[in-house]
Amino acid sequence: MIVDSHCHFHLLERPESADAALQEAKAAGVGYFLNVAVGVEEHARLTAFSERHKEVFTSIGVHPCGTGEDPSPEQLAALADHPGVVAIGETGLDYGAGSELDYGWQQARFRRHIEAARQAGLPIIVHSRLAPADTLSILQEEHAEEVGGVIHCFVEDAETARGFLDLGFYLSISGIVTFANAKALRQTVSELPLDRLLVETDCPYLAPVPHRGQENRPGWVLEVIECIAELQQLPAAQIAEKTAENFFACFPRAARGALG
Numbered sequence: 001m002i003v004d005s006h007c008h009f010h011l012l013e014r015p016e017s018a019d020a021a022l023q024e025a026k027a028a029g030v031g032y033f034l035n036v037a038v039g040v041e042e043h044a045r046l047t048a049f050s051e052r053h054k055e056v057f058t059s060i061g062v063h064p065c066g067t068g069e070d071p072s073p074e075q076l077a078a079l080a081d082h083p084g085v086v087a088i089g090e091t092g093l094d095y096g097a098g099s100e101l102d103y104g105w106q107q108a109r110f111r112r113h114i115e116a117a118r119q120a121g122l123p124i125i126v127h128s129r130l131a132p133a134d135t136l137s138i139l140q141e142e143h144a145e146e147v148g149g150v151i152h153c154f155v156e157d158a159e160t161a162r163g164f165l166d167l168g169f170y171l172s173i174s175g176i177v178t179f180a181n182a183k184a185l186r187q188t189v190s191e192l193p194l195d196r197l198l199v200e201t202d203c204p205y206l207a208p209v210p211h212r213g214q215e216n217r218p219g220w221v222l223e224v225i226e227c228i229a230e231l232q233q234l235p236a237a238q239i240a241e242k243t244a245e246n247f248f249a250c251f252p253r254a255a256r257g258a259l260g
């Protein structure tokens with residue numbers, strides 16, 4: 001079994017091609033998907049897609065760079081009350097707009113999402129870009145080990161990985177691991193514990209080698225699995241099986257939906 005633990009079907013350039021991308025990925029052997037929310041405005045569309053495709057789970061949350069509605073923890077938890085919604089997020093910190101900026105509002109929003117996860121009894125999907133230290137300290141301060149979840153698109157060093165793993169979080173590896181300039185990340189991934197790894201595409205972003213520059217598709221999660229297999233010197237089938245098993249351990253509501 002293969003699971004794409006983080007993709008955005010609804011953000012494909014032509015959203016009407018979401019069904020085609022899904023069929024293509026299923027034909028390639030990908031069995032389950034987590035279609036991640038970046039804003040609350042898209043909630044009805046995401047849950048409708050999950051209702052139509054039982055193998056597609058979804059989440060509720062506002063991306064750290066999101067500029068739309070900013071819901072309270074209570075509102076997020078209420079929206080999470082749907083069998084297809086298996087997580088809160090993506091939430092977290094993105095310091096990509098410049099180090100001179102005040103990111104206090106992002107930090108407050110991140111903390112509200114952790115509170116929502118606690119209320120909803122669901123894990124969180126964490127986006128952390130150029131902010132490893134602050135991400136880790138907010139997770140620690142808010143006792144995020146009580147809700148659990150995943151650091152999606154993990155690109156940090158081994159020491160930062162250890163901090164997240166110590167909190168019980170999973171690390172999700174994206175197509176970045178295949179990029180020519182990702183030598184340090186490949187070294188780190190070669191040493192990460194397989195029982196805490198997930199794989200993702202972050203489709204439509206971050207298409208893996210050899211598809212770089214194109215719109216990413218969930219079917220290309222296979223390239224990520226192949227790359228990890230090479231780094232960990234294990235069969236690709238074993239990486240696929242284990243990361244799928246980890247996915248369902250990380251997101252128990254998905255396990256109930258998929259595995260009964």
Ligand SMILES: [Zn+2]
Nearest residue numbers: 090127152153
């Ligand atoms: Zn993200």
Ligand SMILES: [Zn+2]
Nearest residue numbers: 006036090202
């Ligand atoms: Zn994403």
